[in-house]
Amino acid sequence: MAEVKIPSEFRKEFGKGAARRIRRENKVPAVVYGHGDDPIHVTLPGHDLFLALKTPNVLIGLDLDGRKELVIPKAVQRDPLKGFVEHVDLLLVKRGEKVNVEIPIHTEGELAPGGNLLEHVLNALPVEAEATHIPEAVSVSIEGLEAGASILAKDISLPKGTSLAVEDDTVVLQIVAAQAEEPTEDEEAEEAEPAAAEAPAED
The missing domain is CATH 2.170.120.20 (Ribosomal protein L25, C-terminal domain)
Known part of the structure; x- marks a missing residue:
């Protein structure tokens, strides 16, 4: 799988208000974790991330303050109506490591x-x-x-x-196995009409 490189910025503001401001700038808040390290909070460019996530389990290369790291997406939160990415959790991985x-x-x-x-x-x-x-x-x-x-x-x-x-x-x-379709009301009415016509008239 080819590596996709995405620029990242450290995130110092947290909470819903900060997240909304980040998204208005067409960026996505993210958390990088794994290998026993403390979680790293970053922001990623929304368009680049959206394109990368079209590939399942995409391998992403990040530059974290001069450290070149590889990550894969583990949890992606999307807007339920518009579908854009609201937040992503990224797992640190190393070459040769099993996941x-x-x-x-x-x-x-x-x-x-x-x-x-x-x-x-x-x-x-x-x-x-x-x-x-x-x-x-x-x-x-x-x-x-x-x-x-x-x-x-x-x-x-x-x-x-x-x-x-x-x-x-x-x-x-x-x-x-395919289920037999239930008769519609019109079909039930059509079946009932001949039966009514055959019924003997009352004296």
Whole structure:
């Protein structure tokens, strides 16, 4: 995974008011932590961070007062309506260090005919990987799978150096049988009309 370099500034003001002022300047408050060090409070350029976070588990290079550090995002807080980044927690990592992350699951192929549904039991796969070689995603084939089939964590091929951080028999995806649709009110009315017409007239 390529490293994305983002400039950072130390943050000395805290609280909601300070955070709002930072965001008005199109910057994002962030906390850098890990390796037993005290948390470091910084601000990051909003646009650069937004672009970087489009890549899951992106490796970010920061200059912290002359110290070159590598971090990965661990918690991203976004505005629930507009979607812009409000705050981010960044974890310090080192080359060669193993970290636990969750990577996206991409599916390939088509299910067997029948209108069955694909259910993502896990939206992302927990794995352990070297900090500078975290896979961007894993691909899983669902070609021809029928209702009742499932894909377990151990069924997914992982790149060299990456291992599962969940039990082998954890269900990741499963195929669910299509549900019969409930009749609409109009359909129920149409079924009732012939029955009413066939009913014997009263004397």
